[in-house]
Amino acid sequence: MKKLVLFLAMSVSATFFSQESSVLESRIQNYSKKVDSIVTREKSLMNSELSAVDESFRKSQISEVEQRNQKQLIALKYENIINEKIAQEKEALNELTKISVNNSIMKKNDTLKNDRVGAVNSSQNSVVNISYKKKKSPKDLLRTDGLALTYGFLNLTKDAGSFDVFNNDSEMRIGNSHSFELQARRERQLGSFTSPLFIRYGLAYRADTYIPKRPQVFVQDNELLFLEDFTQGNLKRSKLRNVYITLPVDFQWVLNPKYIESEGVNYLDASKKQWRIGAGIYAGVRTRSIVKVKYHDENDKFKKDQFTLDYGVNSFLFGGKVSVSYGGLNIFIKKDFSPIFNNSAILPNKNAIQLGIDLTNLNF
Numbered sequence: 001m002k003k004l005v006l007f008l009a010m011s012v013s014a015t016f017f018s019q020e021s022s023v024l025e026s027r028i029q030n031y032s033k034k035v036d037s038i039v040t041r042e043k044s045l046m047n048s049e050l051s052a053v054d055e056s057f058r059k060s061q062i063s064e065v066e067q068r069n070q071k072q073l074i075a076l077k078y079e080n081i082i083n084e085k086i087a088q089e090k091e092a093l094n095e096l097t098k099i100s101v102n103n104s105i106m107k108k109n110d111t112l113k114n115d116r117v118g119a120v121n122s123s124q125n126s127v128v129n130i131s132y133k134k135k136k137s138p139k140d141l142l143r144t145d146g147l148a149l150t151y152g153f154l155n156l157t158k159d160a161g162s163f164d165v166f167n168n169d170s171e172m173r174i175g176n177s178h179s180f181e182l183q184a185r186r187e188r189q190l191g192s193f194t195s196p197l198f199i200r201y202g203l204a205y206r207a208d209t210y211i212p213k214r215p216q217v218f219v220q221d222n223e224l225l226f227l228e229d230f231t232q233g234n235l236k237r238s239k240l241r242n243v244y245i246t247l248p249v250d251f252q253w254v255l256n257p258k259y260i261e262s263e264g265v266n267y268l269d270a271s272k273k274q275w276r277i278g279a280g281i282y283a284g285v286r287t288r289s290i291v292k293v294k295y296h297d298e299n300d301k302f303k304k305d306q307f308t309l310d311y312g313v314n315s316f317l318f319g320g321k322v323s324v325s326y327g328g329l330n331i332f333i334k335k336d337f338s339p340i341f342n343n344s345a346i347l348p349n350k351n352a353i354q355l356g357i358d359l360t361n362l363n364f
Helices: 002-058 064-087 091-104
Strands: 144-157 178-189 197-210 216-221 224-229 234-254 259-262 265-268 275-296 302-308 316-326 329-336 351-363
Touching (some): 002 064, 144 197, 178 351, 216 234, 216 275, 234 316
Antiparallel strands (some): 178 197, 197 234, 216 224, 275 302, 275 316, 316 329, 329 351
């Protein structure tokens, strides 16, 4: 009986809070519409007065100092008007919307510092944009920190100078061998705020997976590494995975730069979609190499074998990268100038190349 009472009490409470939440959400939406209506109407009137001030300045009827002072007075006047009109609404409406209104209308010179849209921009006919979302300044957009996840089709070439991504003589399965890289990086503009040149640098975790053509598997015999046909049953998959920690440095050039003015300073507008070309280098150290073999034995029992490579793979990595990007889409070619495999590996091709794409770019 107690359990039943408890269950009913919890059900009633859940229903009550659900209804209250629904009502509160409806009221908030209604308040938001009222705020938008008030701000839009008064903003239109304010813009008319601001335009008249700009016109007087263009006709040399007032000085630049007078123009700035009049704009500040107009902005403060309309801030007070909006607050007074909101005060006439219900007390709950006033409590929920006062902060938004205060942040929506320009307050002296503090608006841009707080990164709130609502400032007067004389280069755009003095239109005041109202936003309730935090926005980065044009300067902040030119300095980014973030994470990038990339994927590339991986293959082997005979020498460091070959760029044949689809080399059939590599003994690797083209389209199955691949490379993933997770990169924590920074991007900084080089030169002035209008410069189209950027540098990227960071730290990356890279995992290369080589899958040989069936029925071959990687074999380690004493200090030798080589490929041979699998004879212990029905081979499902064989692979060699090399893991690296790399230090990439990349230079990016914006091909279609657009510009924006903020507080009298011109900036490259990083909010617009850009065409870019990039070139860079990377160096890394191998942390481990593992061979994995999955197969069914003579009794059709599934088995997995795994062992760590001690020989045949170089410990250090060095290579170059070129890329083309538009907006969030980035395509690249990476070429390892240093061979992946050393003299202990009896393989026809030892230099890696990959054609890839950025899967995810997250900026903070």
